[in-house]
């Protein structure tokens with residue numbers, strides 16, 4: 001990839017090879033982390049009264065792809081159902097869902113993340129917060145969303161999906177609907193979870209019911225609305 005690569009706050013925090021001076025600074029860094037929580041809670045507190053759904057999906061599903069069209073339609077349907085749409089504020093499926101929400105005058109939120117290559121939050125958000133730390137941002141997704149719709153994606157999408165699943169499985173959050181959208185994309189993963197992971201005893205078969213898999217956006221939205229905590 002061409003462009004200026006910046007060292008991010010996450011990288012500073014996680015790099016254990018740095019000098020003694022850096023190691024000592026890591027302790028002070030906790031204040032910066034704290035301030036990021038404060039900023040996030042303060043900015044997003046206006047969402048406390050709304051029913052919000054987090055939408056995850058690939059940063060690479062650009063305009064013109066079937067996934068972008070699907071994400072935009074999902075954003076529209078969530079807004080029509082009265083839900084605020086919260087995404088990672090990036091391009092691709094995130095932008096599509098934010099844009100769809102705005103198409104229907106719904107509330108559209110972007111929780112952006114600092115990345116080595118500058119990109120900025122997409123142009124379709126009404127409320128945005130930019131985070132330096134992935135883990136702080138993940139807390140915000142969980143705190144302000146009452147359910148998740150997951151479009152096809154890559155590692156980032158998997159990370160967010162499995163974070164949510166783990167929290168539900170371990171009863172850290174209560175009623176928390178999760179819908180995987182796209183049976184062709186998700187089918188192989190779900191088969192593997194059942195035929196390999198559950199079969200090996202690493203999850204229970206009941207854990208497979210913590211999410212639905214569908215191609216029907218109305219079913220996904222209905223699952224969010226009727227099962228929100």
Ligand SMILES: CC(C)=CCNc1ncnc2c1ncn2[C@@H]1O[C@H](COP(=O)(O)O)[C@@H](O)[C@H]1O
Pocket residue numbers: 055056057058059060087088089090091094112113115119152153154155156157158160
């Ligand atoms: C073109 C490109 C790589 C841009 C990256 N820009 C991003 N901006 C905001 N959130 C992101 C970005 N990349 C990954 N994420 C996070 O990880 C998920 C997507 O990652 P992935 O594309 O599935 O793995 C999103 O739901 C988002 O929360």
